[in-house]
Amino acid sequence: MHDIDLKAALRRGLRTVSFSLFLLLLPLACGGSAGGADGEEKSKNDDLASRREAMIKMQLVARGIRDERVLDAMRTVPRHRFAPGLDAARAYDDRPHSIGEGQTISQPYIVALMSELARVDRPCRVLEIGTGSGYQAAVLAEMGCDVYSIELIESLGIRARRILDAQGYGERVQTRIGDGYAGWPEHAPFDAILVTAAAPRVPQPLLDQLRVGARLVIPVGDFRQNLEVHTRREDGFERETMIGVRFVPMRGEVREAPAGP
Numbered sequence: 485m486h487d488i489d490l491k492a493a494l495r496r497g498l499r500t501v502s503f504s505l506f507l508l509l510l511p512l513a514c515g516g517s518a519g520g521a522d523g524e525e526k527s528k529n530d531d532l533a534s535r536r537e538a539m540i541k542m543q544l545v546a547r548g549i550r551d552e553r554v555l556d557a558m559r560t561v562p563r564h565r566f567a568p569g570l571d572a573a574r575a576y577d578d579r580p581h582s583i584g585e586g587q588t589i590s591q592p593y594i595v596a597l598m599s600e601l602a603r604v605d606r607p608c609r610v611l612e613i614g615t616g617s618g619y620q621a622a623v624l625a626e627m628g629c630d631v632y633s634i635e636l637i638e639s640l641g642i643r644a645r646r647i648l649d650a651q652g653y654g655e656r657v658q659t660r661i662g663d664g665y666a667g668w669p670e671h672a673p674f675d676a677i678l679v680t681a682a683a684p685r686v687p688q689p690l691l692d693q694l695r696v697g698a699r700l701v702i703p704v705g706d707f708r709q710n711l712e713v714h715t716r717r718e719d720g721f722e723r724e725t726m727i728g729v730r731f732v733p734m735r736g737e738v739r740e741a742p743a744g745p
């Protein structure tokens with residue numbers, strides 16, 4: 485008797501539990517797709533934010549990048565949005581990636597190093613030669629600069645423009661399609677100029693568009709290059725050689741131009 489009562493009670497209990505579970509799952513089943521997708525989106529964004537954080541620590545800080553504005557900017561800019569066709573998680577790897585047309589989005593460390601070497605203070609006006617994906621331009625904009633960026637390949641320039649607009653950098657970044665050899669004199673002088681393609685020699689027009697105290701950061705050489713910084717002084721230019729790098733070649737007029745300093 486005792487036994488039977490116990491079983492009945494257990495059955496009743498189980499029925500209550502399964503009914504409550506059913507009630508609990510009902511709204512999930514009905515509204516599941518919206519709630520689930522939001523949840524999925526959030527956990528994807530959390531994952532990408534933690535990949536960005538790991539990139540900052542292991543690739544940038546560990547290699548000596550100290551400028552907080554650079555680190556903050558690279559913590560904020562969604563690099564994966566600038567690497568079309570690439571699995572978002574891979575965008576934060578320690579390497580450059582193809583962006584089509586034989587061109588690349590630079591390795592995060594190189595973007596950070598060039599941004600740090602620019603040594604800009606707000607308000608700043610920066611010229612970039614080689615828009616490529618638009619990522620370097622977005623990082624400079626996030627640092628508080630007005631950015632002018634020139635890209636030689638039309639399809640890349642158009643795509644970068646679209647991505648920059650979509651990511652909210654529409655006002656801060658002006659872009660143009662053309663050969664960056666001659667710079668953008670209408671907006672000169674600049675507080676810094678970054679060339680993100682390898683030049684066989686330093687373009688004189690770019691040196692001319694630096695204000696006094698401003699710096700040109702440029703990879704110089706052919707197959708392998710050195711990253712150079714040219715600072716404009718009252719009485720000329722000072723040149724520093726930083727590290728060995730590998731960039732895609734700068735094309736166009738720079739190939740025919742007379743040697744700079």
Ligand code: SAH
Binds near residue numbers: 590681
């Ligand atoms: N800064 C880019 C990386 C660019 S890769 C980024 O953050 O993604 C170098 C780019 O320079 C390529 O897109 C290439 O087409 C461009 N380029 C090469 N020669 C150029 C020139 N003379 N003027 C402007 N852009 C040039």
